[in-house]
Amino acid sequence: MTGEAKKQEGVITKEVGGVQVQGAEAIMRRIEHREWWLWSYAVSVTILLTIGIASFAFPSLLSQTGDAYAFSINQAVRALVGLVLIFNVYVIYQQVQLNRIRRELTEQAFSVEKVEMLAEEVYKIAVLDSLTGLHNRRYSLQRLKDEIARVQRHSLPLAVILFDLDDFKQVNDTYGHEAGDTVLRSFAERLSKATRGSDLAARYGGDEFLTVLPDCKAEELQHVLNRLHDVQARISGQTLKVAYSAGWANYVPGESAEDLLRRADEDLYANKRLVKAQDRPPAVPV
Numbered sequence: 076m077t078g079e080a081k082k083q084e085g086v087i088t089k090e091v092g093g094v095q096v097q098g099a100e101a102i103m104r105r106i107e108h109r110e111w112w113l114w115s116y117a118v119s120v121t122i123l124l125t126i127g128i129a130s131f132a133f134p135s136l137l138s139q140t141g142d143a144y145a146f147s148i149n150q151a152v153r154a155l156v157g158l159v160l161i162f163n164v165y166v167i168y169q170q171v172q173l174n175r176i177r178r179e180l181t182e183q184a185f186s187v188e189k190v191e192m193l194a195e196e197v198y199k200i201a202v203l204d205s206l207t208g209l210h211n212r213r214y215s216l217q218r219l220k221d222e223i224a225r226v227q228r229h230s231l232p233l234a235v236i237l238f239d240l241d242d243f244k245q246v247n248d249t250y251g252h253e254a255g256d257t258v259l260r261s262f263a264e265r266l267s268k269a270t271r272g273s274d275l276a277a278r279y280g281g282d283e284f285l286t287v288l289p290d291c292k293a294e295e296l297q298h299v300l301n302r303l304h305d306v307q308a309r310i311s312g313q314t315l316k317v318a319y320s321a322g323w324a325n326y327v328p329g330e331s332a333e334d335l336l337r338r339a340d341e342d343l344y345a346n347k348r349l350v351k352a353q354d355r356p357p358a359v360p361v
Contacts, residue, residue, distance in 0.1 A: 106180075110173050117166045121159060204278040206256055207263035212285075215277035219287050219332045226289070226326060233326035234288045234296055237339045238266070239347060241318040243282040254310045261308035262317050269302035285336075293325050320347040 199205075202214040210218070219235065226233045240262060247255040259282065266276045266284055275287040286299065306317040322343025324335055 106173055106177060110170070113166060113169055113173075117163065120162055204263075207260055207278050209263050209267060209284070210275060210277040212277065212279050215275060215279065215285050215287065216332060218275050218277075219335070222287055222289050223326065223332055223335070227328065230328075231290055232292045234291045234293065234323060235326075235335060235339050236286045236288070236296065236299065236321055236323045237279065237336070237343045238262075238284040238286075238319050238321050239343055240282040241320055241347075241350070246315070250310050250315075254308075254315075257310055258308045258315065258317055262306055262319065265303055265306045269299050296323050320344075320350055322346055 202210055204211045222233055225231070240258065243255065243258065246258055259278070262284065263276070263278065266286065270276045270286055270288070273289055274291075275285075277285045277287075279285040288296070288299065291299075300321060303319070306319070308315050308317055320343060322339045322341070322345070324339040324342060326335055
């Protein structure tokens with residue numbers, strides 16, 4: 076069946092996990108429509124046959140006719156009654172079939188909902204980090220490659236920032252791993268709010284995070300870092316300041332995603348060493 080034919084029949088289809096599934100709601104409406112007409116036909120036929128029987132019966136009551144005519148009237152009445160019964164049986168049979176189809180479609184609708192929920196769970200596992208809700212490392216690398224391909228075609232700016240939480244091991248050792256998870260979620264939430272809708276915020280691994288910033292020039296990186304000022308996490312009734320180091324790199328035409336991330340990583344650890352040596356906040360681009 077062509078797509079045009081499906082459209083004409085009023086059947087709605089949607090793709091769930093690569094499978095085309097008929098819209099059960101649209102089909103249910105069609106069944107209810109047909110059911111209404113079926114019962115309308117049944118009532119109409121019953122009324123018409125009743126009128127027909129009456130038209131045969133009343134003349135015989137008003138006139139004096141012979142036994143042969145009375146016999147013919149009786150045969151006609153019996154035939155009409157038989158037709159009414161047969162039609163009613165047919166209507167009942169169709170009603171049973173419609174109820175069966177309705178149950179099957181209801182089960183199909185529940186199955187589609189389960190498939191959608193399963194597809195959503197698979198998506199979350201495939202591209203999202205279960206702890207922070209940010210995108211995971213695998214998805215972020217693929218997204219970065221896609222962005223590089225895009226900027227190569229259109230000559231647009233592209234930047235990445237790598238973040239590493241300072242003294243994260245000490246947080247785990249002092250407060251426990253649950254507190255460490257709280258710190259990661261707190262930073263992830265702020266990082267997500269600090270980026271634009273077109274940007275990508277991801278948990279790169281462990282206590283490292285990555286942002287991919289399309290159409291972002293070097294001087295605009297400062298805006299992202301400013302929004303991450305004074306990140307805090309609530310642990311055991313007290314507020315803990317979340318410190319981090321950052322490293323960034325702007326895309327250079329011709330380099331790969333791995334090369335771009337390597338330069339950002341080198342800048343990250345250079346800033347991290349500088350912070351430890353001078354005991355001051357991480358540097359920001361100028």
